[in-house]
Every structure is written in C-alpha cells, then in structure tokens.
Amino acid sequence: MSIQADYKRFLEILAQADDLQRSASILSWEKHVSMPRPGARWRGAQMTTLSTLSHERMTCVELGRLLDSLSPWAETLEYGSDEASLIRVTRRLYERKTKIPLKVAEELASIRNDTYFSWIRAREANDFSVMVPDLKRLVDLHVRVAEIWGYKEHILDPLIDEMEPGFTASSVEKLFDQVRPTLVNLVRMVSGSTSQVRTDFMSRDYPAQQQLAAGAEALKTIGFDMERGRVDVVVHPFCSMFSPEDIRVTTRVRPDEPTGCLFGCLHEGGHGLYDLGLPARLFRTPLCESPSAGIHESQSRMWENLVGRSRGFWETFYPRYRALFPAQLSDVTVEEWYRAVNRVRPTPTRVEADEVTYNLHIMLRYEIEKAVYDGKVKVEELRDVYNDRFMEYLGIAPPDDVRGVAQDIHWTEFFGTSYQGYTIGNIASVQFMDTAMKANPALRAEFSRGDYSGLLEWTRQNVHAYGAKFSPDELMVVSTGRQLDPKPYIDYVVGKYTDIYEL
Numbered sequence: 001m002s003i004q005a006d007y008k009r010f011l012e013i014l015a016q017a018d019d020l021q022r023s024a025s026i027l028s029w030e031k032h033v034s035m036p037r038p039g040a041r042w043r044g045a046q047m048t049t050l051s052t053l054s055h056e057r058m059t060c061v062e063l064g065r066l067l068d069s070l071s072p073w074a075e076t077l078e079y080g081s082d083e084a085s086l087i088r089v090t091r092r093l094y095e096r097k098t099k100i101p102l103k104v105a106e107e108l109a110s111i112r113n114d115t116y117f118s119w120i121r122a123r124e125a126n127d128f129s130v131m132v133p134d135l136k137r138l139v140d141l142h143v144r145v146a147e148i149w150g151y152k153e154h155i156l157d158p159l160i161d162e163m164e165p166g167f168t169a170s171s172v173e174k175l176f177d178q179v180r181p182t183l184v185n186l187v188r189m190v191s192g193s194t195s196q197v198r199t200d201f202m203s204r205d206y207p208a209q210q211q212l213a214a215g216a217e218a219l220k221t222i223g224f225d226m227e228r229g230r231v232d233v234v235v236h237p238f239c240s241m242f243s244p245e246d247i248r249v250t251t252r253v254r255p256d257e258p259t260g261c262l263f264g265c266l267h268e269g270g271h272g273l274y275d276l277g278l279p280a281r282l283f284r285t286p287l288c289e290s291p292s293a294g295i296h297e298s299q300s301r302m303w304e305n306l307v308g309r310s311r312g313f314w315e316t317f318y319p320r321y322r323a324l325f326p327a328q329l330s331d332v333t334v335e336e337w338y339r340a341v342n343r344v345r346p347t348p349t350r351v352e353a354d355e356v357t358y359n360l361h362i363m364l365r366y367e368i369e370k371a372v373y374d375g376k377v378k379v380e381e382l383r384d385v386y387n388d389r390f391m392e393y394l395g396i397a398p399p400d401d402v403r404g405v406a407q408d409i410h411w412t413e414f415f416g417t418s419y420q421g422y423t424i425g426n427i428a429s430v431q432f433m434d435t436a437m438k439a440n441p442a443l444r445a446e447f448s449r450g451d452y453s454g455l456l457e458w459t460r461q462n463v464h465a466y467g468a469k470f471s472p473d474e475l476m477v478v479s480t481g482r483q484l485d486p487k488p489y490i491d492y493v494v495g496k497y498t499d500i501y502e503l
Ligand code: ZN
Pocket: 267, 271, 297, 300
C-alpha cells in the first residue's frame, strides 16, 4: 500500500480508538453529574466495555504494522510536523499499551470503578477504611503494571512517566527539594506576621445560585466559550473534553465558602480554555491532548491563581462580584477581599489551600504514596500516616477522614502518579506567564482593564497549539526558551506574600 493509504488507515484506527475513549468519558461525566446511584453497577460495566474496545483498537496488530510502515517516512519529516509527531507519539503509546495484557487493562478499569464507589461510601461514612480493600487491589495492580513496563531506578518511574513523560521519581523529588525550603520558610514568616487579614465576611451565607452566577461571570471574563461548553455541580470538580466543540466544566458549591465555587470555575475553566485551544484538526488523534497532567495543570493554575487571585483581577471584577452579594459584601473593600482570597493558613482540604501551603499538601501525598511502594507503609496504615505527616507539615490535624485522607478522588484512579503534576503545573504556570509578559508588555495594561484576551492568545499560540506533539520538557523549551525552572515561581510567591503580609 502507498504511504497515503497507510496514513489514512492509521488515522481511521486512531479515530475509532478516540471515539470509544471519549464515549467512555461521557459516561464517566454523566456518572459524576447526574446518574442515580443504583446505576453504578451497570455503568461500570458499560465504561469498561468501551475502554476495553478502545484499548483493543490502540493495540491492534494492524496499527503496529502501520506504525512500522510509516516510521521510515516520518523520519524524513520535520520533527514538529503533524505527521511525524503523530507517528512518534502513537508509537510511544502503542508500545506502552501493547505491553499490558487485555485482561489487566480490563481489571484496571473495573477496579477503578469499584474504588470510585467505595470512595463515595467512605466519604458518606466518614471512614477511610471502607475504601481500603479496593484501594489495595488498585495499588497491587499498579505494581503489576509498573513491573510490566519496567524501570531502572524506582518502581514509580514508569507510572510517573505515563502521566508526565520524561519525569522520574528522582526528578520530581529534585523539583520538590528546590521549592520546599522557600515555602516552609514563608509559612513560618506569615504565621509570625503582625499584618492581619480580615476574613469574618467569608463565612457569611452566599447562596448557591449567586455563586454559580459569579462563576459563570468569571468564566466569561477569562474568555471561556459557553456556546461550546457548560458548567455543572459535582462532589469533586473536574473538566472533560468530548470534542473541541464541547467542553464540560464542573464546580462545587457550599454556601459558607464562596471561593470554592468561584476558584473551582476558574481552575476548571483554565483546563477548559486549554481544551478549547487544542488544534481541532488533530482531534480524534492522541495529539489533541496536553503532553502531560502537569502541563494541563499549568493552565488551570494560571487562570485560577496568577489571574484569579491577583489584585488586578479583583480591581476590575469586584464591582460585578459585589453586585451579586450586596448584603454579604457591603462592608468589604476590594483590598480586604483580595487579601482574604489570598490568606495563608493551614487548611485540611487541598483544594481550598492557598498558594503557599498548596504544594506542601502535594509533597506529603507524594511522599506517603512512595512509602507504600517502598513497602514502608501499608494501605491500611495510610490514614494514620497521613494524619501524622499532615500535623508535621501543616501544624494541624485533619478533623476527619472526609477532610483528611479520603478527601481526594485521585486514589480511585491512580496511586502515586497524579499529585506531582500539580506542583509541576504551579511552577510551569509562572514560567509561562513570565514569558508571556516579557513577549507582550501590553498585557499589563490589558489586565488593568479586565481584558485577558492577549494572555489567552499567547497561551493559544505558544502552549495549546502544539497539543501533545512535544514532551513537557520540549514544550517548555519551545514556548519559554528553557526547561522547567522553579526560580520564577519562587520569586512570584515570595514577592506576592511579602507584599500581602508585609514581611
Ligand atoms: Zn486541575
């Protein structure tokens, strides 16, 4: 067959695999948003069937044959071209996936579904031990998968590489070591600061309807296209992309916690802006994705923190926000609000954590996950270890399991591979923002008018447009001129909180 015919067939198989996977993800979204609980049993089976079919397409002998026949041609093309990138990235996926026996892939999908529902039950019972048996099965299976993929240094390496191509346990730890002293020192300095942040108004009653209206207004401000997306309320917010024309943002609402819904919208909206900016011509291929969880996170953190928690954002957004809560905020100035949404304090819940303590939540999770793989901690001991380590890092004890070890959905899918992406994302977000500001000095003036279109445009051209063509490291170099570098991030947090707390 000719190269053209092979390439056409190659695209067809990738499209089928992608359609099946996106369909499974629609079922997953529906499970979180609106499914009646008893549907769980059958939904798990339906999702497993679709995921298995997708896995079969992505690992079929024909795809392997096409990769072999197309690879010599791809090598003659430019590294960053659509075709060369697609063949290279698919080869990597194919090799990883074909190593996993179908039975193991099926088992993984089914254990994930079981663990999700035991997590829901654990939260209802406020008892982590409810999910321990399923979590143990999930961890055991992760060990099996890691062994199948193989590793040189640490069993976590192949699992981390799946989420963050190119990263290893040791490179993640090196990054943590570079930012940890600054953060620990900042927490100490803030707690010793005499500068007070007023927060009495934060626990007033903020009705859900107005909170959702504020979230929608914030999404509009950052340029999220409601014609191609929607927002729903869930237990644990996430963002799903079903196509470049259909992005689903989710958020959560609690009347006594106005920032949860708002920053949830900005965070998931940031993920959504990324998905909306991915190259639609590459849809139904593995390139219409982010190269890694951490790079995806850099976009959500950029909009949530670097924009949404900035003084400039609130100077223009606060009048609209206050109009939705006239009674609750009548005695609150914009400066008081800005400082309140940036208050640094240890909080049990990761998603509510401020920018200074947030990465400590991540590091402690990563460390206890690694300890499980090192055989130093058993799954049934996770609650105690988590509580002790939390006390050590943040100086407070989690009040219960729901606000402690069982708070996150992550362990229903992955164990030991999903948290480091947040810190990588935080660091990358500042590096991207820094580069954008230097490339386009007019952005500052635009921000002061509440206009973020220039920033969005920069990320569209320099991050989103590449999809998953490059590894995270390659992308950092292509879009910022250098590899991931914690320095801009450290300067940012130190500068911001020195100002707020007059350190
Ligand atoms: Zn996120």
